[in-house]
Protein backbone atom coordinates (compact mmCIF):
# COMPACT_ATOMS: atom_id res chain seq x y z
CA UNK A 1 0.00 0.00 0.00
CA UNK A 2 1.30 3.48 -0.88
CA UNK A 3 1.79 5.62 2.23
CA UNK A 4 1.02 9.32 2.04
CA UNK A 5 2.62 11.87 4.30
CA UNK A 6 -0.19 13.36 6.37
CA UNK A 7 0.11 16.86 7.88
CA UNK A 8 -1.60 17.53 11.21
CA UNK A 9 -2.03 20.35 13.69
CA UNK A 10 -2.62 19.72 17.41
CA UNK A 11 -3.88 22.58 19.59
CA UNK A 12 -3.28 22.90 23.34
CA UNK A 13 -3.39 25.10 26.43
CA UNK A 14 -0.72 27.86 26.40
CA UNK A 15 2.35 26.47 28.19
CA UNK A 16 1.72 22.82 27.28
CA UNK A 17 3.30 23.08 23.81
CA UNK A 18 6.53 21.26 24.88
CA UNK A 19 4.51 18.51 26.62
CA UNK A 20 2.33 18.09 23.52
CA UNK A 21 5.35 18.00 21.20
CA UNK A 22 6.95 15.35 23.44
CA UNK A 23 3.78 13.26 23.42
CA UNK A 24 3.63 13.51 19.61
CA UNK A 25 7.25 12.37 19.27
CA UNK A 26 6.64 9.49 21.69
CA UNK A 27 4.10 8.01 19.27
CA UNK A 28 7.24 7.00 17.36
CA UNK A 29 5.66 7.80 14.01
CA UNK A 30 5.74 11.57 13.75
CA UNK A 31 8.10 14.43 13.02
CA UNK A 32 7.48 17.94 14.31
CA UNK A 33 7.36 20.76 11.76
CA UNK A 34 6.67 23.68 14.04
CA UNK A 35 5.89 24.57 17.65
CA UNK A 36 3.81 27.76 17.75
CA UNK A 37 1.50 29.63 20.09
CA UNK A 38 -0.90 26.98 21.47
CA UNK A 39 -0.24 24.59 18.60
CA UNK A 40 2.17 22.01 17.21
CA UNK A 41 2.38 21.22 13.50
CA UNK A 42 3.58 17.71 12.71
CA UNK A 43 3.44 14.99 10.10
CA UNK A 44 3.16 11.26 10.07
CA UNK A 45 2.85 8.57 7.46
CA UNK A 46 1.89 5.73 9.73
CA UNK A 47 -1.56 4.23 9.85
CA UNK A 48 -1.96 4.62 13.51
CA UNK A 49 -4.39 5.77 16.16
CA UNK A 50 -3.36 9.28 17.30
CA UNK A 51 -4.95 9.78 20.68
CA UNK A 52 -2.99 12.72 22.10
CA UNK A 53 -4.06 13.25 25.70
CA UNK A 54 -2.34 16.63 26.19
CA UNK A 55 -4.07 18.10 23.09
CA UNK A 56 -7.26 20.15 23.20
CA UNK A 57 -7.95 19.28 19.59
CA UNK A 58 -6.22 17.51 16.68
CA UNK A 59 -6.79 18.40 13.02
CA UNK A 60 -5.72 17.05 9.64
CA UNK A 61 -4.48 19.73 7.26
CA UNK A 62 -6.94 19.58 4.34
CA UNK A 63 -5.50 22.42 2.27
CA UNK A 64 -3.20 25.40 2.58
CA UNK A 65 -2.73 28.37 0.28
CA UNK A 66 -1.66 32.02 0.48
CA UNK A 67 -3.98 34.19 2.55
CA UNK A 68 -6.64 35.97 0.54
CA UNK A 69 -7.23 39.72 0.21
CA UNK A 70 -9.39 41.78 2.59
CA UNK A 71 -12.38 42.30 0.25
CA UNK A 72 -15.59 40.32 -0.08
CA UNK A 73 -14.75 39.46 -3.69
CA UNK A 74 -11.64 37.63 -2.39
CA UNK A 75 -13.83 35.03 -0.66
CA UNK A 76 -14.26 33.25 -4.01
CA UNK A 77 -10.66 32.02 -3.61
CA UNK A 78 -11.64 30.20 -0.39
CA UNK A 79 -14.59 28.49 -2.10
CA UNK A 80 -12.11 27.46 -4.80
CA UNK A 81 -9.83 26.03 -2.10
CA UNK A 82 -12.76 23.99 -0.70
CA UNK A 83 -13.34 22.60 -4.23
CA UNK A 84 -9.67 21.60 -4.50
CA UNK A 85 -9.65 19.42 -1.32
CA UNK A 86 -9.12 15.73 -2.05
CA UNK A 87 -12.05 14.54 0.11
CA UNK A 88 -11.43 10.82 -0.49
CA UNK A 89 -7.78 11.04 0.57
CA UNK A 90 -8.75 13.11 3.59
CA UNK A 91 -11.42 10.62 4.69
CA UNK A 92 -8.87 7.77 4.33
CA UNK A 93 -6.27 9.65 6.39
CA UNK A 94 -8.87 10.42 9.06
CA UNK A 95 -9.82 6.77 9.31
CA UNK A 96 -6.19 5.62 9.30
CA UNK A 97 -5.43 7.85 12.29
CA UNK A 98 -8.30 6.55 14.40
CA UNK A 99 -11.03 9.02 13.31
CA UNK A 100 -14.61 8.12 12.35
CA UNK A 101 -15.50 7.09 8.77
CA UNK A 102 -16.54 9.71 6.22
CA UNK A 103 -17.65 13.16 7.33
CA UNK A 104 -20.35 12.25 9.85
CA UNK A 105 -23.92 13.45 9.56
CA UNK A 106 -23.04 16.89 8.21
CA UNK A 107 -20.48 19.69 7.99
CA UNK A 108 -19.80 22.52 10.45
CA UNK A 109 -16.93 24.97 10.28
CA UNK A 110 -15.42 27.63 12.51
CA UNK A 111 -13.24 30.39 11.03
CA UNK A 112 -10.87 32.96 12.50
CA UNK A 113 -8.69 35.64 10.91
CA UNK A 114 -6.12 38.28 11.74
CA UNK A 115 -6.21 41.81 10.30
CA UNK A 116 -8.92 44.11 9.01
CA UNK A 117 -11.28 42.62 6.44
CA UNK A 118 -14.60 43.67 4.94
CA UNK A 119 -16.13 40.20 5.47
CA UNK A 120 -17.11 38.47 8.71
CA UNK A 121 -16.11 35.04 10.01
CA UNK A 122 -19.64 33.87 9.11
CA UNK A 123 -19.13 34.94 5.48
CA UNK A 124 -15.98 32.77 5.40
CA UNK A 125 -17.66 29.84 7.15
CA UNK A 126 -20.75 29.82 4.94
CA UNK A 127 -18.73 30.26 1.72
CA UNK A 128 -16.43 27.31 2.49
CA UNK A 129 -18.82 25.12 4.52
CA UNK A 130 -21.52 25.07 1.83
CA UNK A 131 -19.04 23.93 -0.82
CA UNK A 132 -17.66 21.17 1.44
CA UNK A 133 -21.14 19.97 2.42
CA UNK A 134 -22.36 19.94 -1.17
CA UNK A 135 -19.30 17.98 -2.31
CA UNK A 136 -19.73 15.45 0.54
CA UNK A 137 -23.49 15.19 -0.11
CA UNK A 138 -24.26 16.22 3.49
CA UNK A 139 -26.23 18.99 5.24
CA UNK A 140 -24.39 22.16 6.27
CA UNK A 141 -24.83 23.72 9.73
CA UNK A 142 -24.22 27.49 9.86
CA UNK A 143 -22.96 29.12 13.08
CA UNK A 144 -24.37 32.49 11.96
CA UNK A 145 -27.46 32.21 14.19
CA UNK A 146 -25.60 31.00 17.28
CA UNK A 147 -27.07 27.47 17.40
CA UNK A 148 -24.57 24.81 18.46
CA UNK A 149 -23.67 22.30 15.75
CA UNK A 150 -25.58 18.99 15.97
CA UNK A 151 -23.48 16.15 17.40
CA UNK A 152 -21.80 13.93 14.83
CA UNK A 153 -21.12 16.66 12.25
CA UNK A 154 -17.54 16.73 10.94
CA UNK A 155 -15.77 19.74 12.46
CA UNK A 156 -13.75 21.91 10.11
CA UNK A 157 -11.65 24.95 10.89
CA UNK A 158 -10.35 27.73 8.68
CA UNK A 159 -7.61 30.12 9.79
CA UNK A 160 -6.36 33.21 7.96
CA UNK A 161 -3.20 34.52 9.66
CA UNK A 162 -2.18 37.18 7.14
CA UNK A 163 0.25 34.79 5.43
CA UNK A 164 -1.63 31.53 4.93
CA UNK A 165 -5.19 30.25 4.65
CA UNK A 166 -5.38 26.82 6.30
CA UNK A 167 -8.36 24.51 6.06
CA UNK A 168 -8.36 21.81 8.77
CA UNK A 169 -10.58 18.83 9.56
CA UNK A 170 -10.99 17.63 13.16
CA UNK A 171 -9.58 14.11 13.48
CA UNK A 172 -12.17 12.86 15.95
CA UNK A 173 -15.91 13.35 16.06
CA UNK A 174 -15.49 15.71 19.02
CA UNK A 175 -12.65 17.86 20.44
CA UNK A 176 -9.84 15.80 21.99
CA UNK A 177 -10.16 17.52 25.40
CA UNK A 178 -13.69 16.13 25.92
CA UNK A 179 -13.33 12.82 27.68
CA UNK A 180 -15.96 10.12 27.48
CA UNK A 181 -15.38 9.27 31.17
CA UNK A 182 -16.09 12.77 32.48
CA UNK A 183 -19.83 12.59 32.93
CA UNK A 184 -19.93 14.00 36.45
CA UNK A 185 -18.17 17.25 37.17
CA UNK A 186 -17.60 19.64 40.10
CA UNK A 187 -16.59 23.31 40.50
CA UNK A 188 -12.88 23.76 39.85
CA UNK A 189 -12.49 20.43 38.06
CA UNK A 190 -9.30 20.17 36.05
CA UNK A 191 -9.06 20.46 32.26
CA UNK A 192 -8.20 16.84 31.24
CA UNK A 193 -5.27 17.71 28.91
CA UNK A 194 -3.59 19.57 31.83
CA UNK A 195 -4.19 16.53 34.07
CA UNK A 196 -2.67 14.33 31.34
CA UNK A 197 0.40 16.58 31.11
CA UNK A 198 0.80 16.35 34.90
CA UNK A 199 0.54 12.54 34.80
CA UNK A 200 3.12 12.41 32.00
CA UNK A 201 5.48 14.71 33.95
CA UNK A 202 5.26 12.30 36.91
CA UNK A 203 7.05 9.57 34.87
CA UNK A 204 4.83 6.88 36.36
CA UNK A 205 5.82 3.23 36.45
CA UNK A 206 3.52 0.23 36.96
CA UNK A 207 3.36 -0.78 40.60
CA UNK A 208 3.82 2.75 41.96
CA UNK A 209 1.38 4.19 44.51
CA UNK A 210 -0.14 7.42 43.22
CA UNK A 211 -2.12 9.80 45.44
CA UNK A 212 -4.36 12.81 44.81
CA UNK A 213 -5.18 14.14 48.31
CA UNK A 214 -7.87 16.58 46.97
CA UNK A 215 -9.15 14.48 44.08
CA UNK A 216 -12.40 16.31 43.18
CA UNK A 217 -13.97 14.54 40.20
CA UNK A 218 -10.94 12.23 39.86
CA UNK A 219 -9.49 13.70 36.64
CA UNK A 220 -5.82 13.35 37.66
CA UNK A 221 -6.12 9.74 38.81
CA UNK A 222 -8.07 8.71 35.72
CA UNK A 223 -5.57 10.41 33.41
CA UNK A 224 -2.76 8.71 35.37
CA UNK A 225 -4.39 5.34 34.66
CA UNK A 226 -4.62 6.12 30.92
CA UNK A 227 -1.01 7.35 30.87
CA UNK A 228 0.51 4.28 32.58
CA UNK A 229 -1.85 1.45 33.54
CA UNK A 230 -0.89 -0.72 36.50
CA UNK A 231 -0.26 1.89 39.19
CA UNK A 232 -2.19 1.89 42.47
CA UNK A 233 -4.42 4.98 42.42
CA UNK A 234 -5.77 6.56 45.58
CA UNK A 235 -7.81 9.74 46.04
CA UNK A 236 -9.29 11.64 49.01
CA UNK A 237 -11.66 14.58 49.23
CA UNK A 238 -13.54 16.19 52.14
CA UNK A 239 -16.58 16.78 49.96
CA UNK A 240 -18.79 13.65 49.66
CA UNK A 241 -20.22 15.01 46.37
CA UNK A 242 -16.71 15.19 44.92
CA UNK A 243 -15.96 11.64 46.14
CA UNK A 244 -19.12 10.39 44.43
CA UNK A 245 -18.20 12.25 41.20
CA UNK A 246 -14.73 10.67 41.21
CA UNK A 247 -16.16 7.17 41.75
CA UNK A 248 -18.70 7.64 38.95
CA UNK A 249 -16.12 8.98 36.51
CA UNK A 250 -13.63 6.23 37.33
CA UNK A 251 -16.30 3.55 36.81
CA UNK A 252 -14.57 0.16 36.56
CA UNK A 253 -11.03 1.62 36.61
CA UNK A 254 -8.85 0.62 39.59
CA UNK A 255 -9.18 3.94 41.43
CA UNK A 256 -9.89 3.95 45.18
CA UNK A 257 -11.61 7.08 46.49
CA UNK A 258 -12.03 7.79 50.19
CA UNK A 259 -13.66 10.55 52.20
CA UNK A 260 -10.68 12.19 53.91
CA UNK A 261 -8.95 15.41 54.83
CA UNK A 262 -5.72 16.31 53.02
CA UNK A 263 -4.64 18.11 56.21
CA UNK A 264 -4.56 14.79 58.12
CA UNK A 265 -4.23 11.96 55.63
CA UNK A 266 -5.03 8.41 56.82
CA UNK A 267 -1.72 7.17 55.39
CA UNK A 268 1.59 6.06 56.89
CA UNK A 269 4.76 8.12 56.48
CA UNK A 270 6.54 7.58 53.11
CA UNK A 271 3.54 5.64 51.77
CA UNK A 272 3.26 7.04 48.22
CA UNK A 273 5.60 7.32 45.23
CA UNK A 274 3.78 10.05 43.32
CA UNK A 275 1.40 12.86 44.26
CA UNK A 276 -0.69 14.58 41.59
CA UNK A 277 -2.88 17.45 42.75
CA UNK A 278 -4.44 20.84 42.10
CA UNK A 279 -5.22 21.80 45.68
CA UNK A 280 -8.20 24.02 46.61
CA UNK A 281 -6.34 27.34 46.53
CA UNK A 282 -7.99 28.61 43.35
CA UNK A 283 -10.86 31.06 42.99
CA UNK A 284 -13.49 28.38 42.37
CA UNK A 285 -13.04 26.08 45.38
CA UNK A 286 -12.31 26.97 48.99
CA UNK A 287 -10.06 24.93 51.21
CA UNK A 288 -12.25 23.15 53.77
CA UNK A 289 -11.76 21.01 56.88
CA UNK A 290 -8.26 21.21 58.37
CA UNK A 291 -6.96 23.09 55.32
CA UNK A 292 -9.27 26.13 55.80
CA UNK A 293 -6.86 28.99 56.60
CA UNK A 294 -3.95 26.51 56.92
CA UNK A 295 -2.37 25.68 53.55
CA UNK A 296 0.85 24.70 55.40
CA UNK A 297 -0.95 21.57 56.62
CA UNK A 298 -1.36 20.39 53.01
CA UNK A 299 2.37 20.86 52.43
CA UNK A 300 3.29 19.13 55.68
CA UNK A 301 1.19 16.08 54.76
CA UNK A 302 2.64 16.02 51.23
CA UNK A 303 6.18 15.91 52.61
CA UNK A 304 5.20 13.27 55.21
CA UNK A 305 3.58 10.74 52.86
CA UNK A 306 6.02 10.99 49.92
CA UNK A 307 8.85 8.44 49.71
CA UNK A 308 12.45 9.68 49.61
CA UNK A 309 12.58 9.13 45.82
CA UNK A 310 9.03 10.43 45.46
CA UNK A 311 7.85 13.17 43.13
CA UNK A 312 4.89 15.55 43.27
CA UNK A 313 3.36 17.36 40.31
CA UNK A 314 1.08 20.14 41.50
CA UNK A 315 -0.84 23.00 39.92
CA UNK A 316 -0.61 26.20 41.99
CA UNK A 317 -2.45 29.47 41.34
CA UNK A 318 0.65 31.56 42.13
CA UNK A 319 4.27 31.32 43.25
CA UNK A 320 3.51 31.89 46.96
CA UNK A 321 3.06 28.15 47.55
CA UNK A 322 6.67 27.48 46.60
CA UNK A 323 7.80 28.98 49.91
CA UNK A 324 5.73 26.32 51.71
CA UNK A 325 7.38 23.63 49.57
CA UNK A 326 10.87 24.74 50.58
CA UNK A 327 9.80 24.99 54.23
CA UNK A 328 8.82 21.28 54.28
CA UNK A 329 12.03 20.21 52.50
CA UNK A 330 10.71 19.78 48.94
CA UNK A 331 12.59 21.35 46.05
CA UNK A 332 10.80 22.73 42.98
CA UNK A 333 12.86 21.17 40.16
CA UNK A 334 10.74 22.52 37.31
CA UNK A 335 8.16 25.31 37.11
CA UNK A 336 6.08 26.05 34.01
CA UNK A 337 3.43 28.72 33.66
CA UNK A 338 0.19 27.87 31.87
CA UNK A 339 -2.62 30.04 30.62
CA UNK A 340 -5.87 28.40 31.60
CA UNK A 341 -9.30 30.01 31.15
CA UNK A 342 -8.02 33.48 32.10
CA UNK A 343 -5.73 32.37 34.95
CA UNK A 344 -1.95 31.83 34.87
CA UNK A 345 -1.31 28.84 37.18
CA UNK A 346 2.09 27.22 37.72
CA UNK A 347 2.72 23.57 36.98
CA UNK A 348 5.36 22.59 39.51
CA UNK A 349 7.46 19.47 39.77
CA UNK A 350 8.76 18.83 43.31
CA UNK A 351 11.25 16.34 44.73
CA UNK A 352 13.27 15.88 47.89
CA UNK A 353 16.73 17.32 47.39
CA UNK A 354 19.17 14.50 46.60
CA UNK A 355 22.27 14.38 48.84
CA UNK A 356 25.25 15.80 46.95
CA UNK A 357 27.86 13.19 45.96
CA UNK A 358 31.21 13.84 47.66
CA UNK A 359 33.91 14.84 45.21
CA UNK A 360 36.67 12.21 45.03
CA UNK A 361 39.29 14.93 44.38
CA UNK A 362 41.61 16.51 46.96
Ligand SMILES: C[S@@+](CC[C@H](N)C(=O)[O-])C[C@H]1O[C@@H](n2cnc3c(N)ncnc32)[C@H](O)[C@@H]1O
Nearest residue numbers: 188189190214216217219238239261262288289
Ligand atom coordinates in the same frame (compact mmCIF):
# COMPACT_ATOMS: atom_id res chain seq x y z
C1 LIG B 1 -9.49 22.31 42.55
S1 LIG B 1 -10.49 21.01 43.18
C2 LIG B 1 -9.71 19.57 42.55
C3 LIG B 1 -10.25 19.22 41.21
C4 LIG B 1 -9.86 17.86 40.72
N1 LIG B 1 -8.44 17.77 40.39
C5 LIG B 1 -10.71 17.52 39.51
O1 LIG B 1 -10.17 17.39 38.40
O2 LIG B 1 -11.92 17.46 39.64
C6 LIG B 1 -10.01 20.95 44.87
C7 LIG B 1 -10.71 19.90 45.68
O3 LIG B 1 -10.20 20.00 47.01
C8 LIG B 1 -11.22 19.58 47.88
N2 LIG B 1 -10.87 19.97 49.26
C9 LIG B 1 -11.05 21.16 49.90
N3 LIG B 1 -10.55 21.07 51.16
C10 LIG B 1 -10.07 19.81 51.30
C11 LIG B 1 -9.44 19.10 52.38
N4 LIG B 1 -9.22 19.67 53.55
N5 LIG B 1 -9.09 17.83 52.16
C12 LIG B 1 -9.33 17.20 50.98
N6 LIG B 1 -9.93 17.81 49.94
C13 LIG B 1 -10.28 19.10 50.10
C14 LIG B 1 -12.47 20.23 47.31
O4 LIG B 1 -13.63 19.56 47.78
C15 LIG B 1 -12.22 20.07 45.80
O5 LIG B 1 -12.84 18.91 45.33
